[in-house]
Amino acid sequence: MTRATAHPDHRLISGEDVHGTDVYGAGEEAIGEIDHLLIEKVSGRVSYAVMSFGGSLGLAHSHYPIPWSALKYDTALGGYRTGITEQQLRDAPDFSDDSWEDRDWESRTHQHYGTPPYWGGSREAA
């Protein structure tokens, strides 16, 4: 249990404590956990959660960047829910360490997961 899940009712979390926060699919069992967050330096918005899935799924990578908007915090669970499926992870646009600096990769990734891009004007007025 991390400090994150020890205080599931707290609104704020340290960027360091987010490491290890559980992520749930449709069921009651965690499918993985958050390894770290990727944050836009200028806006201070979290853009991706880099998730680890352990070895059980037999995926190509041990860590996957997931659009932040694909995760919803659930105070009852003390973790995040996602609708992302194992098949979506397998079919995700290939990536390397610098992919998140590549807007083309970002666009394909958000399209793949069916999430709105965090950039552009669709989600914020400013």
Added chain:
Amino acid sequence: MTRATAHPDHRLISGEDVHGTDVYGAGEEAIGEIDHLLIEKVSGRVSYAVMSFGGSLGLAHSHYPIPWSALKYDTALGGYRTGITEQQLRDAPDFSDDSWEDRDWESRTHQHYGTPPYWGGSREAA
């Protein structure tokens, strides 16, 4: 030099790498650095940067939570600029480890630093 400042032109930063990013006042010399970020679990917005100022200023605390909106990323510097002054730090509303869960403290702190609250509807449409 942290990984953060090693890639000052990257748009995104890992929540873990933000540790040690320099913060500048009006001048060319860093006045402190970011220790960690406080992030809203639900929205994924950074609300505060907890800054450390070393010992040179002789402040009451070694770390201060600063509203995120008081920091502006400067790609040329590879760090953040702030208009917050030493006197403002000295006069800041007193805080403890859980103050950022206290909306009253949050309101007084944002008012003190002259920053708009990150909650409420003034900065986002949604």
